Amino acid sequence: MPLIVINSPKGGVGKTTLAAHIAAILAKRGHPVLALDLDTQNSLRLHLGMSIRDEAGYANALDHQPRWQNAVVETPAGVRLLPFGGSEPRRVLEVEMALLNRPDLLTAPVREMLADPAQFVIVDTSPGPSPALTALTPLADLIVVVLLADIASAALIPPILSGQVYGRGTMSARSADRMVVLMNQVDLDAPVSAAVLESARNAFGPRLLGAVCWDNAVAEALVHRRLLTNGTGGAAEDLQLLVDSLTARTRQSAAAPDPDAGAFPALREWGLR
Ligand SMILES: Nc1ncnc2c1ncn2[C@@H]1O[C@H](COP(=O)(O)OP(=O)(O)OP(=O)(O)O)[C@@H](O)[C@H]1O
Numbered sequence: 041m042p043l044i045v046i047n048s049p050k051g052g053v054g055k056t057t058l059a060a061h062i063a064a065i066l067a068k069r070g071h072p073v074l075a076l077d078l079d080t081q082n083s084l085r086l087h088l089g090m091s092i093r094d095e096a097g098y099a100n101a102l103d104h105q106p107r108w109q110n111a112v113v114e115t116p117a118g119v120r121l122l123p124f125g126g127s128e129p130r131r132v133l134e135v136e137m138a139l140l141n142r143p144d145l146l147t148a149p150v151r152e153m154l155a156d157p158a159q160f161v162i163v164d165t166s167p168g169p170s171p172a173l174t175a176l177t178p179l180a181d182l183i184v185v186v187l188l189a190d191i192a193s194a195a196l197i198p199p200i201l202s203g204q205v206y207g208r209g210t211m212s213a214r215s216a217d218r219m220v221v222l223m224n225q226v227d228l229d230a231p232v233s234a235a236v237l238e239s240a241r242n243a244f245g246p247r248l249l250g251a252v253c254w255d256n257a258v259a260e261a262l263v264h265r266r267l268l269t270n271g272t273g274g275a276a277e278d279l280q281l282l283v284d285s286l287t288a289r290t291r292q293s294a295a296a297p298d299p300d301a302g303a304f305p306a307l308r309e310w311g312l313r
């Protein structure tokens with residue numbers, strides 16, 4: 041059931057790397073996991089051990105309403121994956137336009153994916169706003185915003201807090217509590233990096249989900265087509281702690297008592313709640 045969307049206003053911050061690790065660690069812990077690649081770069085498949093020659097996709101054909109069940113691939117990382125698929129630029133734009141006008145092309149199948157209460161659905165997105173992100177935001181249990189512990193990312197903290205990045209107003213307020221921040225590539229030995237982490241901690245408070253240190257082993261693992269799904273110290277340990285936090289937060293939101301339970305009888309009678 042939990043839908044976890046990985047996003048960032050910034051590119052190259054580790055979204056795909058983290059999405060792959062989160063999915064693979066959850067799978068290794070025995071959870072059923074479905075990973076959904078909505079980034080046109082189609083690179084999540086490579087992190088999960090698929091061949092670069094395998095260009096089959098799901099999201100690149102969303103406007104043709106494919107059956108998602110037929111597009112699922114079993115990856116060597118133990119994660120079931122719906123790859124974006126290889127696409128020409130024009131095709132990418134066609135899919136984006138279709139999603140802008142018909143978000144249900146994505147939300148309807150994702151609702152079916154979420155029907156399995158035990159299954160985690162982990163979504164990798166393109167950097168910045170996208171029709172796919174807009175469509176999925178109302179359904180997401182957590183939107184994990186990845187930032188780097190550097191000055192360029194620090195500059196994004198005020199516009200994230202003010203709502204300039206993820207939206208303002210009543211609708212955005214509804215999802216604000218589901219937005220959490222993850223600081224990646226933290227280097228506590230570098231004063232700037234430590235200072236940016238501290239600023240993020242002050243700015244986001246409990247919405248700071250965790251931090252992953254800068255670790256060459258992350259890039260090395262990809263070279264060897266592996267993921268850091270176990271091990272202590274460095275990024276491997278941070279990734280385990282990150283998945284602990286994620287599972288705790290999703291359990292919390294699933295178990296949170298509905299303060300209005302039993303109220304609004306008319307809405308319940310009409311099948312709206
Ligand atoms: N904790 C880390 N330590 C060291 N290197 C990292 C870490 N996290 C990610 N990287 C490296 O950062 C680079 C960018 O990662 P990745 O492609 O996952 O970013 P992205 O946000 O998905 O990029 P894009 O915006 O293009 O989709 C990769 O080379 C990856 O190996």
Ligand SMILES: [Mg+2]
Nearest residue numbers: 055056079083
């Ligand atoms: Mg990426």
